[in-house]
Amino acid sequence: MKINYILLFSVVLGLVLTIGFWQPAESVRILEEFKAGEEVLQSPSIVGERTPDTEQFEGEKLVDIQDINPDITLDIRYATANNFLKVKLYSVPRCLLRTSVAQKLSRVQEQLQPRGLGLKVFDCYRPLSVTRKMWEALPDPRYVANPARGSRHNRGAAVDLTLIDARGNELEMPTDFDDFTDRAARDYPGTDVSNQARQNSQLLESVMTQQGFIPLITEWWHFDAENWQDYPLLDISLEAIE
Numbered sequence: 001m002k003i004n005y006i007l008l009f010s011v012v013l014g015l016v017l018t019i020g021f022w023q024p025a026e027s028v029r030i031l032e033e034f035k036a037g038e039e040v041l042q043s044p045s046i047v048g049e050r051t052p053d054t055e056q057f058e059g060e061k062l063v064d065i066q067d068i069n070p071d072i073t074l075d076i077r078y079a080t081a082n083n084f085l086k087v088k089l090y091s092v093p094r095c096l097l098r099t100s101v102a103q104k105l106s107r108v109q110e111q112l113q114p115r116g117l118g119l120k121v122f123d124c125y126r127p128l129s130v131t132r133k134m135w136e137a138l139p140d141p142r143y144v145a146n147p148a149r150g151s152r153h154n155r156g157a158a159v160d161l162t163l164i165d166a167r168g169n170e171l172e173m174p175t176d177f178d179d180f181t182d183r184a185a186r187d188y189p190g191t192d193v194s195n196q197a198r199q200n201s202q203l204l205e206s207v208m209t210q211q212g213f214i215p216l217i218t219e220w221w222h223f224d225a226e227n228w229q230d231y232p233l234l235d236i237s238l239e240a241i242e
Helices: 005-032 054-058 099-115 128-137 195-210
Strands: 062-064 096-098 117-123 158-165 222-224
Touching: 096 099, 099 117, 099 158, 099 195, 158 195
Parallel strands: none
Antiparallel strands: 062 096, 117 158, 158 222
């Protein structure tokens, strides 16, 4: 029987090309199944107690802001019952942030001091287990991060804070901390927020963004580090971090 070698060669070549291109095409199809804007974590989460190998996965280590700049005032609300859950969530009142984030926050403090102003911090690094408790009480992604994805706080790359004067008094702001109403939003148009409160909120936003922090639209007090996605999620208790 006479074999058509040209036809046989064409069939084999077609099979090779099909197999060669199938895997990349399948990979593209799988990636397209993620919704637009959905975060895909590139680094592993670190959950549990600190081990000798922990820091190599953390990127920059977590540092205490008062070791970087002791002039920054602390009012860590979740170390008290003075918060929206009305229970104490932290065993110690500490503000822990990634090294570069803490250094940028220190520069904000230094920028404010010649004006007779300073920073008061409400929350910084937050263990993932605490975010789970918050989500159980308030499952609203406008104000609490879904623990399935985690928050910027869980990465040590977000801070909640306000402005104080030279005597330590808080400047007037649109609302108190953790006020989950429309008044807390940066673009709130209502007339029940004073001009002074708006100006103070805008001043806080201005000095923070000058150091690269990103403001959250729904909360005047919340700011993210611009490279927050570089850090993995953590669930290590505050007292366990040296």
